[in-house]
Amino acid sequence: MLYIFDLGNVIVDIDFKRVLGVWSNLSGTPLATLSERFTMGQAFEQHERGEIGDEEFADKICAELGVSLSFEQFSAGWQAIFVGQRNEVVDIMQRLRTEGHRVVVLSNTNSLHCRYWPEQYPQVGESADRIYLSQELGMRKPEANIYRYVLEQEGTTPENTVFFDDNYDNIVGATALGITSIHVVDNKVIPAYFN
Template identity: 30%
Template sequence: MIKTIIFDFGDVFLNLDKPATARELKKFEISRFSGEMLQQNMAYEKGLISSEAFISGYCKSFPKLTSEAFINSWNSILIDFPAHRLEFLQQLKKERKYKLILLSNTNHIHIDWVKQNIPFFEEFKNCFDAFYLSQEINLRKPDPEIYHFVLQQHDLNPEETLFIDDTRENTEAAAKLGIHTWNIDPVTQDVTQLFTIKSELF
């Protein structure tokens, strides 16, 4: 029986347009992410470099890019947060049947946008027993360390834990540790369907 539910943020609660950033950066003649850029992106998600250094690195590499243009391109992936998902989560909190944890790969620029554009962000955050953002804990999915961290922090039994994420490599990594998973499809599924789609776990 499930006692703890771990949720991803993007494309579980917050709608994303994942190709958007690459599409916007093409306007500045950035057609591909090099291996070095991808490493920088991951380091930024882990909070290992500051927003200022991250933005500056891109602007120095691509002279047509301004800080403002980069931030707008970087945030173009972020769309909206349907209120019915907050209501679903609030109901879960009210029922107190499960420990609720958020575990998200994100970064300071994205979270700043969320705080400015999602008026109920604090209400959302307060629904969770723990709220883990990759840049704050210096860990990111799908590295096994991040799952071990959450399991150990809360003394969780993997067999009593469900992890919901839209990225298959993230759910596969969690499953290897014995955690139940739902690799949610944001196109055809909604987190509010949890108890229908994963009914066998509850």
């Protein structure tokens, strides 16, 4: 079997409020104002596909939020998203590999985050046979092509694949291709699935 794990809120806990909290403190803009203005819009998607660089992304988000932050300040907030690793999921990934299954990570992410999380959470890379990242592939979930690409690279079929993701749209996208898809709504879902 091929097991595909998303990264954020599947293997590693993330909290976007932490990002806005840092930006609020650094810019003096109320958190409520930033929460109201922030959207995962076009710039966000372009950055996740690797279509725009980190500094251009930072400029666009700062403009959308109406804040003035240096690139270093922006980055400090952006990396605050990471909370901690879900060790029980890492253990399951390692066990699956020991049992002879193929285990990969498929994440909508960006080059800025990839400068941070592999160092902070080295066990993620050690527990996966391969890591597929949206900004390297030029496509992102829930686009059908990204799932097809992973299946093709792994030499397997949707019927022999299980996918875990916290984003419902990504689950819908994978399910449409015939992949068994599990919506990870909290940290109990994956351990419960394997019990």
